[in-house]
Amino acid sequence: MNGIHTRTPRFIDAGVASSAVGTNGMVVFGTGTDCYLSHRPMFVSPHNVQVLLDVELDERGCRALGADRRRGFGGIHCFDPEELAVAELDPHRKRPRKAFCGTLIRGHRERGGVPIAKNVLATVRTVVAFARLDPHLHRGGELFTHLCFGRAGRMYLAHRIGRRPSFDQIVVVRLIPGTVTDLLGAPVPVDVRDLEFESAQPVILVQREFAGPRLRTGEIAVAAFHATAAVGGADGFLAEIAIERQIYLEVADLA
Numbered sequence: 001m002n003g004i005h006t007r008t009p010r011f012i013d014a015g016v017a018s019s020a021v022g023t024n025g026m027v028v029f030g031t032g033t034d035c036y037l038s039h040r041p042m043f044v045s046p047h048n049v050q051v052l053l054d055v056e057l058d059e060r061g062c063r064a065l066g067a068d069r070r071r072g073f074g075g076i077h078c079f080d081p082e083e084l085a086v087a088e089l090d091p092h093r094k095r096p097r098k099a100f101c102g103t104l105i106r107g108h109r110e111r112g113g114v115p116i117a118k119n120v121l122a123t124v125r126t127v128v129a130f131a132r133l134d135p136h137l138h139r140g141g142e143l144f145t146h147l148c149f150g151r152a153g154r155m156y157l158a159h160r161i162g163r164r165p166s167f168d169q170i171v172v173v174r175l176i177p178g179t180v181t182d183l184l185g186a187p188v189p190v191d192v193r194d195l196e197f198e199s200a201q202p203v204i205l206v207q208r209e210f211a212g213p214r215l216r217t218g219e220i221a222v223a224a225f226h227a228t229a230a231v232g233g234a235d236g237f238l239a240e241i242a243i244e245r246q247i248y249l250e251v252a253d254l255a
Contacts, residue, residue: 010118011152013054016099018216020249021132024039024040024047024081024085024086024134024139025040025078025079025080025108025109025110025190026038026039026040026048026053026078026079026080026081026082026137027076027077027078027079027170027247027248028041028065028066028077028078028079028104029061029077029156029247029248030105030154031065031066032180033052033056033057033062033067034151035055035056035057035122036052036053036054036055036128036156037052037079037122037173038050038052038053038158038168038170038248039049039051039052039086039132039184040065040078040168040250040253041051041161041168041179041253042254043133043135043164043254044224046064046085046087047086048132048133048135049086049128049130049131049132049133050130050131050133050158050160050161050168051089051118051125051129051130052128052130052147052149052158053089053124053127053128054125054126054128054140054187054198055081055123055124055125056122056125057104057120057121057122057154058120058121058123060117060119060120061104061120061122061165062118062152062196063117064116064117064224065077065116066106066118066191068106068116072117072165073106073170074116075106075107076107076115076247076248077104077105077106077107078104078105078107078109079104079105079110079120079122080102080103080105080107080115081101081122081150082100082101082102082103083098083100084097084100084102087126089106089130089253090127091127091130092113094227095250096124096127098120098123098124099121099123099124100121100122101119101120101121101122102120102122103115103117103119103120103175104116104118104120105247106118107173107176110212117212123149126198127198128147128149128198128199128200129147129148129158129199129200129220133162134163134168136162136163136164137211138249141174144203144226145159145160145203145204145205146158146159146160146203146204146205146223147159147160147201147202147203148173148197148200148202149197149198149200149201150194150197151195151196151245152192152194152195152196154172154175155173155174155195155197156170156171156172156173156174157170157171157173157203157215157241157243158170158200158229159214159215160202161172162163163255164254165254166254167213167214167250167254168249168250168253168254169214169215169246169247169248169249169250170246170247170248171215171217171243171244171245171246171247172243172244172245172246173195173242173243174241174242174244175192175195175223175228175239175242175244176192176220176239176240176241177191177192177193179192179238179239179240180192180230180237180238180239181237181238181239182230182236182237182238183224183226183235183236183237183238185238187214188230188237190230190237192217192239197228200229201225201228202225202226202227203223203224203225204208204223204224204226205221205222205223205224206219206221206222206223206224207221207222209225210240214249215243216243216246217243217245218242218243219242219243219248219250220240220241220242220243221240221241221243221247222240222241223238223239223240224236224238225238225239
């Protein structure tokens with residue numbers, strides 16, 4: 001980790017009471033073997049949970065996903081699990097769900113998506129983030145704006161879904177070398193190209209020039225990692241972060 005130490009995210013919420021089984025569609029990003037799933041949430045039960053999973057797809061899923069991308073499909077892929085209650089993925093459960101089967105879809109199932117592989121097994125490596133959505137959250141309850149996670153050379157930001165109305169957005173980002181400081185502005189000797197966040201780290205984006213709350217390709221912001229320990233044991237650090245590409249944006253489901 002080269003000077004940066006991750007902690008158990010403070011936003012993991014064990015208070016999800018609903019265990020109802022429903023159609024809990026997920027966005028797929030990454031590759032088949034280096035893959036993430038993001039639950040498409042709403043503010044109604046049983047979909048009122050923001051979940052990010054680091055998973056491994058089985059051979060059928062990896063081949064279908066890879067073939068679609070080699071053919072030049074640049075849109076989103078989704079994964080529709082069979083008979084899955086989102087609460088079963090809660091990492092605080094005594095026996096959290098570690099695997100589930102489903103259908104890999106080119107596009108969005110409710111918007112003309114096409115199944116490209118059925119009975120695909122997704123094995124959960126890490127629950128990156130898990131938090132209940134509260135439609136009655138007041139403005140003062142929103143302590144951070146984004147979740148940062150990923151492996152060396154491929155990092156992501158997901159919008160932290162707070163009070164209603166909100167939106168779901170996932171972008172590919174790059175931490176800019178030479179920009180890391182402690183929270184007081186003193187330089188920290190860390191090569192951000194080596195950083196990895198297995199669990200999502202809460203982030204506040206500051207010093208942005210933008211129109212509206214959504215991130216846009218080409219933007220550069222200062223990311224405040226208040227809950228991630230930096231070299232020397234200091235709590236938190238700052239780093240410049242570049243938005244490279246949008247993977248997913250959903251507004252209507254969270255209006």
